[in-house]
Amino acid sequence: MDNLAKDKTSKLLVKYSIPAIIAMLVTCLYNTADRAFIGSMEGVGAYAISGLGVTMPLFTLIGAFGVAVSVGGSTNISIKLGAKEKEEAERLLGNTFALELLGGFVIMVLGLVFIDQILYAFGASAKTLPYAKDYMSVILLGAVVNLSGFSLNGAIRADGRPKLAATIMIVCSLLNLVFDPLFIFYFGFGIKGAAIGTVICQLINFIWTTYYFTKGNSNLKLRLKNIRLKKEAVIAILTISITPFCMEVVTGSIHLVTNKFLQGYGGDLAIGAMTTITSILLMFLMPIYGLSQGMQTLIAYNFGAKEYERTKKILLQGMFAAFVFLFIGFLLTRFFPDIFVNIFTKDAVLEKICLEGIKIYLMTLPLLGVCVLGPIYFQSIGKIKQSMFLTLLRQVILFIPIISVISKFMGMKGVWMSQPLADILATIIITVFLVREIKHNKINNNEYNKVA
Structure with missing residues (x-):
């Protein structure tokens, strides 16, 4: 050692x-390819990538909730595992999963209902709204599997399998490089195709991580009885989540502020x-x-x-x-x-x-x-x-x-x-x-x- x-x-x-x-x-490669494919859409690429830019504040805010709860959950799980309290660690795993499911559902519903108002507030115009809406509506539909799968990936690291957690992320990112051009160009979905590819990869991550904690050789198990919110567990998770959540929200806010000035002057x-x-x-x-x-x-x-x-x-x-x-x-x-x-x-x-x-x-x-x-x-x-x-x-x-x-x-x-x-x-x-x-x-x- x-x-x-x-x-x-x-x-x-x-x-x-x-x-x-x-x-x-690998993450950078995925992000670069995703934006490159969108920007290369013939005839509309310039406004499509501008529409993608409009979605960044909302995309970041969704990620803020996912990252924060995942960090809060996995940290508490690690503490309980260190204290040899396996049953309590499993209860925290279930609560983290439940919190992400609930958060994903609320974000999906509110986002889809108010999507036009949100995107206009984030800098969309009549020209960029269709592209921003096409992309973000699909991403919002995948919010439940995105956030819950992300939390389970973080929990895999807490379970002592960091290489597996990284492998899942890398495989999903590489698959996205295949799905993006397939759905954007071959099936002709345009910018919506990029979002479809992303959500499919989020679904794969969700299935893989859920299988690991239910049927796989995990130390902890995701049990149905634990997938419910308990006050003490939620408070413990959210207490640690505050700092990463605030940092991610700040990032999203900067995107919002910058978009307003960009729209106003350029x-x-x-x-x-x-x-x-x-x-x-x-x-x-x-x-x-x-x-x-x-x-x-x-x-x-x-x-x-x-x-x-x-x-x-x-x-x-x-x-x-x-x-x-x-x-x-x-x-x-x-x-x-x-x-x-x-x-x-x-x-x-x-x-x-x-x-x-x-x-x-x-x-x-x-x-x-x-x-x-x-x-x-x-x-x-x-x-x-x-x-x-x-x-x-x-x-x-x-x-x-x-x-x-x-x-x-x-x-x-x-x-x-x-x-x-x-x-x-x-x-x-x-x-x-x-x-x-x-x-x-x-x-x-x-x-x-x-x-x-």
Whole structure:
């Protein structure tokens, strides 16, 4: 077994990060292909991808509920398993499943009843509404199997089978790459076909994970008697769910705010351009999120062991790796932007807007390693308040005031510039926080060594 407090930090960082990076890359591949297929729809691709952009706030909010309940449920299940309370763990499994079923049903009904009003509120126009509605109506129909299947996948990790949980996600993502072109082009369903492919994969995940907990060789079993809401279990789940739910809601809110400014200053195709550019951004950010997962385990362990120099070393090695990777991404998108844009659209008008925006919006790409890994460092050492503040700093505390002010004076160019300006300020502030924390840990380390 690895000695997390003694083995070479660079070796550990590679070993613990690579699996998460691979999983993130597969997810990124699915998202990229999904949007690329939609953007390549002949004659309507530009407005179709703009319609997809309109759905992002709602899509994120649905995911917020699913992720939050899944995290709350799997964390409580792990605690009960650690305490050898298997029966209570199974009760929590049933309650998590029931909560996701109920939430999925409520989201489906309310979403379908008020779909036009919701999409208009999120930036749809007469031109983009048909595409947004075609896509989102199918996604909403699949909300029940999506959310409940997602919670069971998380529970599989808590059950001690993380590789199986990852395998299911990877298989479903790869199947989606097959289903998307099949339903979009071969069967001629257009953007609705992309949603059908997604929901079929969610159904496969639901069937696979349900089978595992009912007929498979799982440690815990999903029993009918436990699929009912119990006050104590629900409170325990929701208590842990609050933080991830708030973070996901913030992400959805940022999509909403950005869409409003894009629609106001650039129209429908500006939303499509932002959807395209953020898709390109995710190609380079997703591996950094994977890196952060590997770092989190190593920093938390070494901080707990009072190996403060090692925590600093892991942080700096991670940030260096992130900077190099993101700087390569910056160079590629700076000198070959058309190659990336053409993955998602061949529409001349949309392409022109994308090429104007990408050079401004991604100008601070190399700095994002600090913005992503800095808050993760504080989360890893148990300083949740600092982590929450620094996470919200870039996309809420700084971004919203900046875009509100600068867009009034610079119009669409101001919308593109808002995020880079927020990135620069966030990087400076996060660096100050990190330097202070590292100095504080160095003092604690010296005192600890004197006592020892």
